[in-house]
Amino acid sequence: MTEESATPRGAPRLPMLLEAALGVGTYPELRTTLQHIVDTATELTGAQYGALGIYDPERGAVVELFTTGLSDEARARIGRLPDGRSGLLGALIHDPRPIRLDDLTADPRSGGVPPGHPEMHSFLGVPIRAHTEVVANLYCTEKSGGPFSEDDLALLRVLASQAGIAIGNAHLHETTRLRERWIEGTAAVATALLAGDNADDALMTVAEQARILADAAAGVVLQRTENDGMEIVTASTHDDPADLVGTVISPGAPVLEQLLGGEPVFMDDAATDPRMTTHARHRFGPTMLLPLRSGGTLIGTLVLPRHRGARPYTRAERLLAAQFASEAALALVLAGAQHDREQLAVYEDRDRIARDLHDLVVQRLFATEMMLESTLRRAAEAEAGELIGRAVEELDSTIQDVRTAIFALQQPPAAAPSTFRGRVLRETSGAAVLLGFPPSVHFAGPVDALVGEPTADRLLAALRGALAAAHRRPGVSAVDVEIEADAAGVRLVVTDDGTRDDGARGTTVTWHAPL
Known part of the structure; x- marks a missing residue:
């Protein structure tokens, strides 16, 4: 090997090139591999400065630059490093063919150097391809002892091919790992x-x-x-x-x-x-x-x-x-459809329970009530009549409770009630959390048909006040709410068994409004 084909330190270049080629796969990180290639390129070619720029075709610019020969202070003086959109770096990107210049300042493609940049003359640059796509460029400048030779260019091309293999493998590994991560995430979301x-x-x-x-x-x-x-x-x-x-x-x-x-x-x-x-x-x-x-x-x-x-x-x-x-x-649509099916199943089950309660329980209770009323009219003893009368009242109360339960079953569980009856039941259900037990609610008359919006708002406000007052009284164990509507108006009666301020037990609040 001639003196011209050796580095300034006299080390043969072929063993160094083979070592660099074999070392491409030994570094665990791509960044370490690329920095090693830049360092080797300057040693093999006898250049003072070297750089490897990673090119992003979507942005049309160099997005990362690995350099050698520049101290931290020199890099700080330069400021922002070239992005490859202009100058010789840009020329190598737009026309990916090797460039060898004895004096880059005399080339019309050169865009000059930024303030603080070291003085450079000789230039050698080659594209780096992964498969058929240009993914980076490798540059060397300021060869000691004269301009770059054809041998320098051949060596740099070999290094560029090794860098292309490293970058291509890294991109393939990263893409595979990224795809697996997104697939796992998509499955977790679904x-x-x-x-x-x-x-x-x-x-x-x-x-x-x-x-x-x-x-x-x-x-x-x-x-x-x-x-x-x-x-x-x-x-x-x-x-x-x-x-x-x-x-x-x-x-x-x-x-x-x-x-x-x-x-x-x-x-x-x-x-x-x-x-x-x-x-x-x-x-x-x-x-x-x-x-x-x-x-x-x-x-x-x-x-x-x-x-x-x-x-x-x-x-x-x-x-x-x-x-x-x-x-x-797609998963959101399927989840929504599944939720709708589940809700529909709940509604259907509630509707079945409500029909069973209405068709079986209420009708039987009503028939029993009619029989007791008929017996009451025929009863001769006062005591027996009183007992039968109380039984009729209890049956009537039970019928009202069952009808209220039927109405509650027919309401969507998550939807805000739109009827007056439903709003009353929502208020009493909320009060049950504070009271520790559900108030008993009875409706009489066509309340939904007769009670309009303004009257309903006032009645609900009165109901909330009465329930809050009952909660504040000690010893409350039962609260009865009765709402009756007819042509004369709507009447609200709230009764509790709590202790009043005077020591007596039981309080009744009555509210009435004309329709």
């Missing part, structure tokens, strides 16, 4: 949703799992508003989500048009992107907005923002997140 969570919990499950999978600062779900805007209804974040929930994207916003059309939106920096108009955008950088769409129906939008300055989302992350959103939307 399992959780189909386990029977309510709507709010289901959306939170989607938002939180997506935030973890995407390594995002927040996971946010938006849903459409009545005026065709979108509002944040759920937010999962390490910070306080209160300033996110309730945020509205107004109708007509550019990003909204894409989302309503079912298109995902990807942003490198939400804080500066003109399509974002919310107040929270200044906190975030790289952001994905993914429609939750299933069967042509837009359920909502999943937003995954990262903090400002965080690494941008890769092509693989965008694809996997979009697939996650599609699967999550």
Whole structure:
């Protein structure tokens, strides 16, 4: 080997090249491997400076630069390193062919050097390919003892091919690991949703799992508003989500048009992107907005923002997140359908119980009451008549209780009651938590048909006051609520057995209003 084919230290270059090639697979981390390749490149070519730039085709720029020959102070003086959008680095990206120059300052493609950058003249650069795609570039500058030779270029090409293998393997491993992670996360979300969570919990499950999978600062779900805007209804974040929930994207916003059309939106920096108009955008950088769409129906939008300055989302992350959103939307639809089926089964069972109570119990009680009334008219002894009369009253009270139970069974369990009778039962059910026992409620007359909204509100306010007063009295063990409506008006009577201030037991509150 001639003197020209050896490094300045006299070490043969072929063994060093073989060592570098064999060492590509020995480093556990890609970053360590790439830094080793840059260091070896400068040694093999006798260059003073070397760099390896990772290229992102989606952004059209170098996103990470590994350097050698520059001290920490020199890097600090340079400031922001080249991004490959211009100059010789940009030329090597746009036209991926090797470049060898004796003096880069004389080349028209050179864009000059930033202030504080070391003086450079000789330049050697080659593209790094993974399969057929350019993924990085390898550069060497300032060869000691003269310009770079063809042998230097051949050596750099070998190193570039080794770097391409390392980057390609790393990307393949990372993509496989990432895909497995997202698949496991999607399966976990589907399992959780189909386990029977309510709507709010289901959306939170989607938002939180997506935030973890995407390594995002927040996971946010938006849903459409009545005026065709979108509002944040759920937010999962390490910070306080209160300033996110309730945020509205107004109708007509550019990003909204894409989302309503079912298109995902990807942003490198939400804080500066003109399509974002919310107040929270200044906190975030790289952001994905993914429609939750299933069967042509837009359920909502999943937003995954990262903090400002965080690494941008890769092509693989965008694809996997979009697939996650599609699967999550389908799981939400299936979970909703399952919940509806379960609710329907509950309603059907309640309706069956109510029919049985009405057809069997009430009719038999009513027939017994009629028989006792007939017997009462024929009874000669006063004592027997009194006993039969009390039995008739008890039967009538039982009939009213059963009818109230039938009405309660016919109400949807989660829905707010819309009828007056249902609102009364809701008030007494709430009072049962404080009293420790359910009040007895009796209705007489067509209360739902006769009691209008203003009268109902006043009566319910009086009922709440009477129940609260009963709760404050000591020794209360029973509360009876009677509501009677007829053509003359509606009457409320609340009776309890508590101890009054004067020491006597039992209090009756009566409220009456004309109809």
